Amino acid sequence: MFEFVRVHQLNLMLFLAGMCGITAFYALLSKTLPAKRKIYIIYLELDGMILMLADRFAYIFRGDESTLGYWMVRITNFLVFFISLSVIHAFNLLFADILREKGNLGRVPMELRFVEIFISIGELLLIVSQFTGLYYTFDETNHYKREPGLFVCYACTLLSLGFQLICIIKYRKNLRRRLRFGFLAFTIAPIISTIAQIFLYGLSLTNITIVIILLIIYTFTLIDINETAELATQSEIDYLKKESVSIKRLFEQTASALATAIDAKDSHTHGHSARVADYARRIAVEQGKTEKECDEIYYAALLHDVGKIGIPDDIIAKSSRLTDEEYEEVQQHVSIGEEILSSITEFPYLSIAAKYHHERYDGTGYPDKLAGENIPEIARIISVADAYDVMTSKRKYRDAGPQEKVREEIIKGTGTQFDPVFANTMLHLIDMDYTYEMKERTETIGLAGNKDLHPAEYRSKISDGIIVDQTPVKIHISCKPDEDTENEFHIPALVLYDSLDGKIYYQPDKIEDLSYLEFGELWFDGNKICSGARDIQVKTEYSDREKYNALIKSKDVIEYDIEAVKIRDHAKIVISSKFLKVEAIIALPDAVRYMYAALTGEYCYIYNISVDKAKKPVPNDYIPRIAEEISYIDRLEGDVPNIQIEGYHFAKTDGVPVRDGMRIEFHTMCLPTARLIWHCPHIILFYSDDKKVDGKNYREFALIRLDGEYWDSKGHSENKMITNFTENFESWDAWKELNKKGYNCELEFKRFGSRVTLTTENGGIAIKNITNIPADVKDMYVSLSGDQVALTEIRYL
Known part of the structure; x- marks a missing residue:
């Protein structure tokens, strides 16, 4: 290795000199380097260039x-010794500058001051020599010869590098990783090469090593500067992003505060604007709108009723029917809203939505009686x-409508009041809302919004129903006896039931109309008491029965914790109190119905009611079964297993490829709880890697229901559905009975290339659906x- 360097060192010196010169030139042109650091780096690299040229000529003319x-x-040997010290001096200046600026040291370390002293002594001794x-002499043949005093020169160099090494180690945390590595190499490698050169006469190992390290230092310094610039740029970007988020949050909070102020004009519209904004955003998402478009629709919906600020409070809060004159005045809120929001010129969609959200698709709305797609899209949504x-919200004159009744009203308004596309999307959202979450929610579960109940006789007061599902709901209450009664029995109770709107009914017509079942x-x-359930099994555990009985007879407050959970056709309720734990398992009539729990009791005062929902659902085997599972698919199987679908798409068959001329035959029967026309089979045309609905890379092309409705494909395909009622169609009641x-x-x-045609006729409803799938889709299931x-x-x- 050393012999190779010895043979080629002149060429290596020339190459390194050229590299140092080029590096100095690039440093001069650099705009990223700070002024002082640029000077020190140019100083370093020019020193390196001169050192290599001087050393090379010293060998050439020897x-x-x-x-x-x-x-x-004589000149070149003097320059070799002098520039060697000058390189250390230039590095010392660069190191001190970086510690002051990047290391936040604010001063030059004492170690580097000592280095300056050693360099000055070395340069003085060099001149004396x-x-x-x-240090050295020349013989009569003009050859360089070392003298005994040369160790003094090496001592100055080694001491300088040694103190720099101490400083690097001491302040290593003030240096970035790459710079730390380069600086350590500058101090350690020359020390090793200097010691080696003492024994390797005729080889400029120290000088070559120093110059190579100089090039590395320049590279690392440039990388460090770039990284610093990138960090600064990223920091600025992050700051701007935070500012953007902050501005967006401020805008949203301001809009929400304004919407809340609008809704506050009438206690019965509390939260209306926020809910409309949420539903509008959901429609936009289902329609494949961009995030920016979804945000615009959300904010426009949040402020759509801002014009009500200009409507007199006595009209807004009026509980009786409005007169024609009052109704005309209410209609002015759209024009007032437009006027208020038109001043926000950066967001013109706000005023557009405020003005046109009461236009009807058939052209009978207000204020301008626009029709069809002449109504701005944001207003149609x-x-x-x-x-x-x-x-779905409670009003002065009525309760919130059951979800299924609301769905029917949306269907009735499709094409007249509503844009069919967005109405169809709303219907899809309703179908996906298994537990009727999309509705007005009261802040407490107490009767009429109160946080307490005071049932005198049993069930004289009952709380709002709390839906129970696979994610446990936890309820805490405080209960004390009614002070106005001598009755010793003052126990709270739960009523377990189901109804379309989650409320308890006693009137026969309401029970039938809202499918109420207790x-x-x-x-x-x-x-x-077990009424509509198949069975209720209760287990009680007393920690001290005598103390429990004494507690019940006393007038003391009793704290209760209730946990309720439902999995398919079984529910479990655990009631914990002082000295007693009650665990009940309820076998419901089927897995389709929901279950609500409402608080009541007799001769007691229930207060401090709080309701919390767990974050995760319980596993499917959490509730031990006390009754056999009810099955409606205990029939002969065909090519695939039978499926029992207890809610919207709760079960699905695996996909099979669609072939030209293929037929699918099956037997269908609605479950006993089915009561609506869309409680029927659905056909899904799709693609996924694993042939499963909602599988990897899932793309839905069509969703066809046998009642004649369909769900669009979010742009994955083009669909045309033709539904005809044949002479065999009697009525929708007959259809449901069938x-x-x-x-x-x-x-x-039938499949021809990318076109798939599905035909079927059932109960007098003839369906023909034509789906054009994208050209890149080869397989459809x-x-x-x-x-x-x-x-x-x-x-x-």
């Missing part, structure tokens, strides 16, 4: 006895969301699903 050789040998021969919230009652002492009895269904598929329906004997022909 032994040359000419006059030129005489002077070149030129007249005394302290908000119109559907607004109407949905009005129907499962049973559970007292907090473990007593029960589905309850069950019938055999046949689907026929079909899956059967539905809502509250059992599909059996499925065969692919």
Whole structure:
């Protein structure tokens, strides 16, 4: 290795000199380097260039006895020694500058001050040596010869590098990783090479090592500067992002505060604007709008009723029917809203939505009686969301409508009041809302919004229902006896039931109309009544029965904690109190119905009511089964297993490829709880890597229901659905009756390239759906699903 360097060191010196010169030139042109650091780096690199050229010429003219050789040998050897010290000095200046600026040291370390002293001594001794021969001399043939005093020169160099090394180690945390590595190499490598050079005469190992390290230092310094610039740029970007988020949050908070102020004009519209904004955003998301478009729709919906500020409070809060004159005045809120929001010129969509959200698709709305797509799209979206919230919220003159009744109203308004596309999207959102979350929510569960109940006689007061599902709900209450009664029995109880709107009913017409079914009652002492449930089993555990009985007879307050959870057709309720734990398992009539729990009692005062929802659902085997699972698919199987679909798409068949001429035959029967026309089979045309609905890379092309409705494909395909009622169609009641009895269904598929045509006729409803899938889709699959329906004997022909 050393011999190779010895042979080629002159060429290596020339190459390194050229590299240092180029590096100095680039440093001069650099705009990223601070002024001082640029000077020090140029100083370093020029020193390196001169050092290599001087060392090279010293070797070239060694032994040359000419006059030129005489002077070149002496000048170049002097420069080699002098520039070696100058390089250390330049590095010292660069190191000190970086510690002051980047290391936040603010001063030059004492170690680096010592280095300056050693360099000054070394340079002085070098000059003295030129007249005394302290370091070196030249013989009569003009050859360089070391003298005993040369160790003094090496001592100055080694001491300088040593103190720099100490400083690097001491302040290593003030240096970035790359710079720390480069600086350590500058101090350690020359020390090693200097010691080696003492024994390797004729080899400029120290100088070559120093210059290589100089090039590394320049590279690392430039990288460090770039990284610092990138960090600064990223920091600025992050700051701007935070500012943007902050401005957006401020705008949203301001808009929300304004919307809240608008809704506050009427206590019955509390939260209306926020809910409309939420529903409008959901519609926009389902329509594949960009995030920016979804935000615009959200904010426009949040402020759509801002014009109500200009409507007199006595009209807004009026509980009786408005007169024609009052109704005309209310209609002015759209023009007032436009006027208020038009001043926000950066967001013109706000005033557009405020003005046109009461236009109707058939052209009979206000203020300008626009029709169809002449109504701005943002207003058409908000119109559907607004109407949905009005129907699902409590008003002065009525309660919130059941979800299924609201759905029927949306269907009735499709094409007249609402844009069919956005109405269809709203229907899809309703179908996906299994537990009726999209509605007005009261802040407490107490009767009429109160946080307490005071039932004198049993069930004289009952709280709002709390829905129970697979994610446990936890309720805490305080209970004390009614002070106005001598009755010793003062126990709270739960009423367990289901109804379309989550409320309890006693009137026969309401019970039928809202599908009310009471499962049973559970007292907090473990007593029960099983009415509509198949079975209720209760286990009571007393930690001290005597103390519990004494507590019940006393007038003391009793704290209760209730946890309720439902998994398919079983529910579990655990009631914990001092000295007693009650655990009840309820076998419901089926897995389709919801279950609500409402608080009541007798001769007691229930207060401090709080309700919390757990974050995660319990596992499917959490509740031990006390009754057999009810199955409506205990029939002959076809090519795939039968499926029982207890809610919207709760079960689906695996996909099979769609072939030209393919037929699918199956038997369908609605579950006993089915009561609506869309409780029927659904056909899903899709693609996914694993042939499963919602699988990897899922793309839905069409969702066709046998009642004649369909769900669009979010732009994944083009669909045209033709629905005709044949002479066999009697009425929708007859259609629902047919589905309850069950019938055999046949689907026929024709495929030509990217076009797939599905035809079927059932109960007098003839359906033809044409789907044009994208050209890049080679495989398309079909899956059967539905809502509250059992599909059996499925065969692919």
